[in-house]
Amino acid sequence: MATEQNEPRPTNSDLSPKPMAYPTSEEDMAKKPDWDLSNYKPAGKLTGKVALITGGDSGIGRAVALAFAMEGADVAVLYHSNAEDAAVVGQAVQAQGRKFLAIQADVRSASECREAVRRTHAELGGFNILVNNAAFQTGYEHFETIPEENIHRTFDTNIKGYIFMAQAAIPFMKEGDSIINTGSIAGLVGNPHQVDYASTKGAIHTFTKSLAAYLGEKKIRVNAVLPGPIWTPLIPGTMLKEDLAKFGDETMLGRPGQPEELAPSYVYFASQDGSYSTGSLLEVTGGMPKTN
Template sequence: MTDTAPPSAPSPKQPPTSEEPGLPGDENRMQDKPDWHPRYPGSGRLVGKTAIITGGDSGIGRAVAVLFAREGANVALVYLSEHEDATRTKALCEEEGANAIAIAGDLGAKAFAQDVVGQTVSAFGSLDILVNNAGEQHPDEAVEDITEEQLRRTFQTNIFSMFFMTQAARPHLSRGAAIVNCTSVTMYKGSPELLDYSSTKGAITAFTRSLAANLVDDGIRVNAVAPGPIWTPLNPSGGKPPEEIPDFGENTPMGRPGQPNEVAPAFLFLACEDSSYMSGQVLHPNGGVVVGS
């Protein structure tokens, strides 16, 4: 018998990968800034509702947060470490007349997801909408180039976080609540340089459909949005190879990338009563790319 201790189990929370240190990126540093501005006056579709939006500091998350605020929601913004962007987004929500809080941390940790929900319910007294939008991507030309560190990290951020947030939120969601997940066009058409990212998006779509069936009897709707190439800080900060940035989005039928404010209305539709007869569905703001449902 040996007194050698067995190897310790790996930590369930993966540290940030060192391959693209600029991710997820700061919107305030971009010269060509994404367009997050809502395109129309609010109509009160979320008055009295409270929403958590992960990845809410910039890009699609910022556009969704400001639009939800314009429609009357209390907003909890969850972000990793982009404090300046988050402070700006919180102020933009407040300018719309909404109450807003910003919470920084890594959603790959289950304890942080629980803390997010706890802070939100403490601040606003309820929780009605969960938008699982946080994500990361790391381009690689060959499958052998994807390190174990990167693979674990991408799955942790993109899909584990959705489980953790949903588990934490579930006791506070009652009949009429909505969950909206962010998947991607890459789930449907694939991406030769984003093998791990695309795989997580496939998992998110399956999670969305399965969770919708799981919660339908409780009156909680679960849907998803699958954006195409959208101009956000993720792209120039390492999410796309630098040589592809000038042509980003040109391979869509519309011949251009989308803007965050062209995606946010899809999240609003799925979060409000306009979509009361929809669950387990995916909307596709992708520049005209025709994909299977």
């Protein structure tokens, strides 16, 4: 029997991250995130399912979209502004023989969330899995200088958007369906340069547990994946230069993670493999924070 080979992963020094303008397109990154799941072994775990992924055009959402398609799901992605990135995802999903739908929308709008869910159900023929993944973040050296506008945008996108999407999706969902939220290690340990962002992620963790309790009787499961430092377009587009220079170094594995290393966790929660998991917060952090 052939032995599966470990895929080499880049360290921070390999990536040599430099600040980029926000919003950042994945296609413009010199060192692109690894999302092709070349070593992933699908097993038809989501055959016949329909999934909607917010922020599914790049980063973690892009890898999750591909993983779901490889497992047999039809996939809709909600993107804010980057149609080019969304088209790349569409090509990857359709290459797996699955249906794909790209929806431009803003999760800060409850009405746009409702329309995205309605379109997914109508055009893909069902609605089984919601992945709340869209996020906004910025880095600031001084907490006192965070603009009020950015605080509102961070909370409106990262927690209100999750609530709006769940409110829209639940009427279309049934027993065995799944909501998966993207949290963050920052919501557990904090981040001195992203106080507002870390606060929203802590709120997402509590939202996950509370919504799981609410939906328990309906047997709709709600869980969260908590990434550590993952190489996505948000990183060079929003982080301070000093934080970029050590991004991922603080983990026990000594490197950033790649989006495809997160995707199987979403498959677990979306499939029957996770049938007894609800209200769970799964850390995929490379061992962060590192114990000194």
